[in-house]
Amino acid sequence: MLALSLSACGGGGGGGGGGYIPVSSTSTTATDVKSDGGNAVKASCVGCAAINDSTYAGSGTGVWQAANGSSVPVDMPLSISGLTGQTVTLVFTNESTTAEALPGLVVRSSSEIATTANKATVQQAVDEDDSAKDAIREFNRSGFAKLLDPQSKASPSLLKSITPSAAYTVADQRNIFLYDRTQRTVQLAAQRATSDGTTINLWVQTDELDPARVSSALATRMLDKFATQGGIYDMLVRVGGPLWGDHGMSQLIAGSGQPVDIFIVNFKPDHQPYGLVGYFWGLNNFKAGSGDLTYSNESLSLYLDSESLYLDGENGVKQIATVMAHEGMHMQNFYRRGVKMGSDYTFDTWLEEMSALMMEDWASFNIDPSHNAIRDSRYPYYLSYNGAGSYNCGLTEWTPMGATCESYAVTGSFGGFLNRQLGLDFYKALLTNTGVKDSTEMLDKAIKSRRPESGIGQELRRFAAASAGLIPLGAGIVEYSMPARNEDVFSLPAIDPASLGSGNRKLPQSAPALLQALASFPAIRSKVAGTYSETVRVPPGTTLSVVIN
Secondary structure, eight states: OOEEOOOOOOSSSTTSOOEEOOOOSSOOOTTOOBOOSSOOOEEOOSSSSEEETTEEOSSSOEEEEEEOOSSSOEEEEEEEEEEEEEEEEEEEEEOSSSOEEOTTOOOOOOHHHHHSOOOOSOOOOOOSOHHHHHHHHHHHHTGGGGGOOGGGBOOHHHHHHSOOSOOOOTTOEEEEEOTTSOEEEEEEEEEEEOTTSOEEEEEEETTTBSTTSBOHHHHHHHHHHHHSTTSHHHHHHHHHOOSSOOOOBTTBOOSSSOOEEEEEEOSSOSSOOOSEEEEOOGGGGBOOOSGGGGGOOOSEEEEEEHHHHHTTHHHHHHHHHHHHHHHHHHHHHIIIIIIHHOGGGSOOHHHHHHHHHHHHHHHHHHHOTTOOHIIIIIHHHHHHGGGTOSOSOOTTSOOTTOSSOOHHHHHHHHHHHHHHHHHHHHHHHHHHOOSOOOHHHHHHHHHHHHOTTOOHHHHHHHHHHHHHTTOOGGGOOGGGOBOOEEETTEEEOOBOHHHHHTTTOOOOSSOOSEEOTTEEEEEEEEEEEEEEEEEEEEOTTEEEEEEEO
16 A cells, blocks of 8 residues: 555457467376467467468567467467567466466576666665555555444434544644654645645645755645646546545544645655655544554545655655555545445455556656656566566565565556556446456456456456567557557556667566466567477466567
């Protein structure tokens, strides 16, 4: 739930996924390997350099695919002619929900790719508050439900009589609790109403409210980014509805008349930007009480790190503004899904974070037309993480800043792909879908609402192939691209894997023992001339994509 600032047609036919290898009618064991005996891959793009199933045009980009729909590994013979020194990228995408063995894969990375210096356009700091972050995530996902007594719902008349949090005026002060249960004194630095009349209060820690740190002008600027007409608040409401409202729970703060409080405080006075930069904690939506509720601020509120705002100049302003959109989506999800639908319908952590990263994507250009969070931060980081890229990272496993996986980059980049492929209606369907409790099914259902013949697996394989294979946006391979999109009041800039990945793509130097569920893994064959020929073992439930360019 807490943002880390980082500076990311369905199967069969046409642009789909090649042919499935049928399960043999004879009995097999888990270790059996089946082969169809011919060229396994099928041309999987229209108007591209894949002339047919076994011929490359000699230049340009071609995509071929073969899916192992059996329950055993399959040896797939590959033979594609017409190459004149191109790179062949093999991308394995596990579309199943279980990890599968990936034996015998030779990973050959060119020396250029292996040794190019990596300088991703990101900011990253080691966050020492992992336990606190995990606790907040778990509270927002399901822990809050333990504090709600369904037998003690307030009547509509009682709800109307509950007084919202006290009305404050500029220069008023109050004490608040932070995630680590420490207290800060804050002062109301600026205040304004949104287009729907909601009051937005921007508070600054008193000893940070200073011309050299958070000046009055900077405070007002950040408030304007959130509260101005068409700003972050309006964008959030436009895509997903209210951030708070009627709920019928007597343990929660009133459902009407609540201001939104934005607290800019120094989380950890270490004179460094980034690390933990912001959070939303549903605990503050509860009335103060005993136990954990002792630390409720009784406030519909977002919390932002002051040092991250002012220690990195304009970049810090961009980052914190983006964090407001990210955390604002967590705030909205908490009300829409957790409070209104119930904890069974909240997103799992990976999808909760993905939805917030996708909001960053939609909102970025409206916040600052020079910056898009996915294009400029998440996606380059996905391609270059730790000098090997963030591959073999299970989509549904949340492993931020891991040794080989960076889940913010993975989910943000894939979310950016889905935004550009499927559009705003898809995103709204994801946020508001009902009747499904499993997060994987939620995402699959939202994808199918716009592309009925597709699903998570098909879209993930295309995203993985486009990214690892550096498919140029200019190649016009529609289902493998991230073009610009303009919808309603939102603008998404194009993302070009070939451009962003040039000199920046990093590939693993060895294959993992297991290909994780809903994950991908690339291998390359450099400077291939004539006929590319190889037999590749593909795990069950996995699609092999072959990209030549």
